[in-house]
Amino acid sequence: MKKFSIAFLTGLFIFGFGVKESYASSPKYTVKSGDNLYRISLLYNTSVSNLKTWNNLSGNIIFPNQTLIVGNKISKTKTASKQVKKELTMKSTAYTAYCNGCIGITKTGINLRKNPNQKVIAVDPKVIPLGSKVFVEGYGYAVAGDIGSAIKGNTIDVFFPTKKEAFQWGRKEVKVQILD
Incomplete structure (x- = not known):
């Protein structure tokens, strides 16, 4: 019985170490408010x-400062195939829903x-088609999901949940990547 216990515990240690090892080099993300x-x-x-x-979550609840695994070697290989269709330098402003x-x-x-x-940006659909996935410098990944009467040509409007955040963004020139 003692030999079985030692072999069993050794197996658990090796298995447990192997699981941690496989995620050791995985990308991580610290949850923000x-x-x-x-x-x-x-x-x-x-x-x-x-x-x-990847994070053994049974529900959708996450907490600020929680560290999440956001990929593994297999998925990152697949996502690396996502390509930038086009990169544009655009004028940006910000808006809220209020x-x-x-x-x-x-x-x-x-x-x-x-x-x-x-994460939503308003676009001129002649420049960026509605529904496009984009990456906006300083904002992150978003969807081109809105239009605006003042959004013409190489201009975008970036959505923020509060007026304070929209004012903090202000007006700036940003690089926008349109993704596959």
């Missing part, structure tokens, strides 16, 4: 289901008041 699994999945080009599996006359629902139907952490 206001984050949710959907937003993080967009940021790392993966699914909410993968995030839950401006005068705003209803908080984008042209593509995203309810920004119910999904305040959604």
Whole structure:
């Protein structure tokens, strides 16, 4: 029985070490206030289901300062095949769902008041097609999900949940990558 116990414990140690080893080089993300699994999945080009599996999450609740595994060697190889279709330098401004006359629902139907952490940009659909996945310098991964009357040509409007955050963004020139 003693030999069995030692062999069993040794096997557990080796197995446990192997599991940790396989995730040791995996990308990690520290959760910030206001984050949710959907937003993080967009940021790392993966699914909410993968995030839950990799982090042994049974629900959608995450906490600030929690460290999450956001990929593994297999998924990062797959996501590396995502290509930048086009890169543009664009003028950017910011908006919220609570401006005068705003209803908080984008042209593509995203309810920004119910999904305040959604990363959305307003675009000129002649330049960036609605529904495109993009990466905006200083903002992160987002979807081109809205239009605006002042958004013409190489201009985007970046969504923020609060007026304070929108004012902090201000007006700036940014690089925008349109992704496959």
